[in-house]
Amino acid sequence: MKYIDEFRDGEVAKNLAASIRATVEPGRNYSFMEFCGGHTHAISRYGLSDLLPATVRMVHGPGCPVCVLPIGRVDMAIDLALNHGVILCTYGDTLRVPASGGLSLMKAKAGVGNKCGDIRMVYSTIDALQIARDNPAREVVFFAIGFETTTPPTAVAIQQAEAEGLANFSVLCCHVLTPSAISNILESPEVRQWGTVPLDGFIGPAHVSTVIGSRPYEFFAEEYRKPVVIAGFEPLDVMQAILMLVRQVNEGRAEVENEFSRAVSRDGNLKAQDRVAEVFELRREFEWRGLSVVPYSALKIRKKYAAFDAERRFALEYRSVPDHKGCECGAILRGVKRPQDCKLFGTVCSPENPIGSCMVSSEGACAAHYSYGRYKDMN
Amino acid sequence: MCLAIPVKVIEVGAGPGDDWAIVDLGGVKKEISLALLADVQVGDYVILHVGYALSRLDPEEAEKTLALFAELNSVGTGAP
Numbered sequence: 222m223k224y225i226d227e228f229r230d231g232e233v234a235k236n237l238a239a240s241i242r243a244t245v246e247p248g249r250n251y252s253f254m255e256f257c258g259g260h261t262h263a264i265s266r267y268g269l270s271d272l273l274p275a276t277v278r279m280v281h282g283p284g285c286p287v288c289v290l291p292i293g294r295v296d297m298a299i300d301l302a303l304n305h306g307v308i309l310c311t312y313g314d315t316l317r318v319p320a321s322g323g324l325s326l327m328k329a330k331a332g333v334g335n336k337c338g339d340i341r342m343v344y345s346t347i348d349a350l351q352i353a354r355d356n357p358a359r360e361v362v363f364f365a366i367g368f369e370t371t372t373p374p375t376a377v378a379i380q381q382a383e384a385e386g387l388a389n390f391s392v393l394c395c396h397v398l399t400p401s402a403i404s405n406i407l408e409s410p411e412v413r414q415w416g417t418v419p420l421d422g423f424i425g426p427a428h429v430s431t432v433i434g435s436r437p438y439e440f441f442a443e444e445y446r447k448p449v450v451i452a453g454f455e456p457l458d459v460m461q462a463i464l465m466l467v468r469q470v471n472e473g474r475a476e477v478e479n480e481f482s483r484a485v486s487r488d489g490n491l492k493a494q495d496r497v498a499e500v501f502e503l504r505r506e507f508e509w510r511g512l513s514v515v516p517y518s519a520l521k522i523r524k525k526y527a528a529f530d531a532e533r534r535f536a537l538e539y540r541s542v543p544d545h546k547g548c549e550c551g552a553i554l555r556g557v558k559r560p561q562d563c564k565l566f567g568t569v570c571s572p573e574n575p576i577g578s579c580m581v582s583s584e585g586a587c588a589a590h591y592s593y594g595r596y597k598d599m600n
Numbered sequence: 601m602c603l604a605i606p607v608k609v610i611e612v613g614a615g616p617g618d619d620w621a622i623v624d625l626g627g628v629k630k631e632i633s634l635a636l637l638a639d640v641q642v643g644d645y646v647i648l649h650v651g652y653a654l655s656r657l658d659p660e661e662a663e664k665t666l667a668l669f670a671e672l673n674s675v676g677t678g679a680p
Contacts, residue, residue: 222605223608223645224605224606224645224657224662225605225606228666233670235667259603344650345650345651345652346650346651348651370649371649373636373652373654374636374649374651374652377635377636381635428603428604428649428655431647431655432654432655458665460603461665461668480665482658482665483659483661483662484647484656484658486653490637490654490655493636496635496636584603589630
């Protein structure tokens with residue numbers, strides 16, 4: 222397909238790898254965080270880390286919405302389905318995220334005791350709206366998760382529901398913000414104080430950046446002196462971004478560069494930003510799996526659209542729940558540990574039976590390493 | 601989750617409302633919403649995410665990036 226195939230050419234990838242090898246300075250180590258799960262997946266799937274010199278290390282970041290969704294939020298969705306009798310619409314990724322009491326949305330759908338949740342997987346908010354239209358006598362809640370890429374479609378759905386007077390539709394809003402998570406990583410003691418997670422730069426998100434633009438990252442380049450290269454999700458995009466980061470480090474530069482200029486501008490998608498600003502406002506604080514409670518790192522539905530806010534409509538309260546004791550998802554999401562450092566990895570925790578959230582989505586660091594990288598460890 | 605794919609717009613204004621389009625997704629036709637992207641024309645490639653066009657692909661910028669790969673190649677391999 223156009224705009225995909227030409228960015229996956231193996232020969233070009235080998236040549237880019239040769240360029241990277243020729244550009245790294247001897248005796249110098251490079252450590253870059255790919256923020257996005259989309260990049261994590263590409264690195265694992267195409268074996269990009271094998272193409273890199275040993276001195277270039279990629280650290281997986283927290284940009285996987287399913288991975289950072291805390292147990293307490295999934296519990297709220299399960300509560301809606303089991304105890305409030307709603308039709309809960311969700312993206313497929315969240316179905317298997319472990320929740321309290323060994324539950325998940327998938328298990329709640331199959332049945333718990335004598336209760337069975339009416340949980341429906343949707344591809345789009347458009348489908349969730351249609352389910353609400355088709356079931357006027359039922360409450361229909363959309364479980365809205367994701368970063369800035371996925372937030373605008375939720376905003377459109379809420380405005381559409383208002384325009385149609387679709388009174389049985391509401392949204393459990395769990396949308397989170399990329400810049401807040403990057404700040405949290407940069408301010409973490411592992412990076413700032415102890416230096417246990419060396420970070421020389423970031424690969425910036427692809428599709429998040431189509432919406433928010435490249436401007437929000439300028440603060441990180443200026444304030445923290447960290448280079449950021451926004452990159453597409455194809456393997457050649459990632460290789461090129463790594464080369465651009467190596468060059469910035471060599472030259473002592475800390476700038477925002479845009480490798481994904483075919484889709485990302487400095488200002489981003491203003492129409493989408495306006496929709497989001499109209500419907501959502503900053504949440505005072507939000508708990509992330511791995512990053513703990515991060516102030517002003519998520520969105521909530523504005524009062525103007527309160528009628529479509531499931532938290533208000535069903536008087537839901539968030540309750541923080543600790544992760545499984547042996548699970549290292551938290552440390553992995555902060556770049557402190559690698560999937561293979563977790564003793565549950567590949568033993569009791571696998572994509573078929575995930576214990577931690579990073580094993581659920583294909584973008585999760587553990588799932589990506591399990592699917593594509595683990596055989597290398599065995600040899 | 602943020603995964604999205606480039607698709608070609610083959611019809612604009614077709615579907616439940618004005619801000620809908622039909623795209624070609626590797627041979628499959630699909631209705632998508634243009635509620636989040638202004639001024640989409642037939643023939644444009646857009647990034648499709650959960651049923652919505654999020655961004656237009658700029659063919660010139662794509663060419664520049666591909667040309668950059670080629671340029672770097674010659675540096676990397678020592679070729680002229």
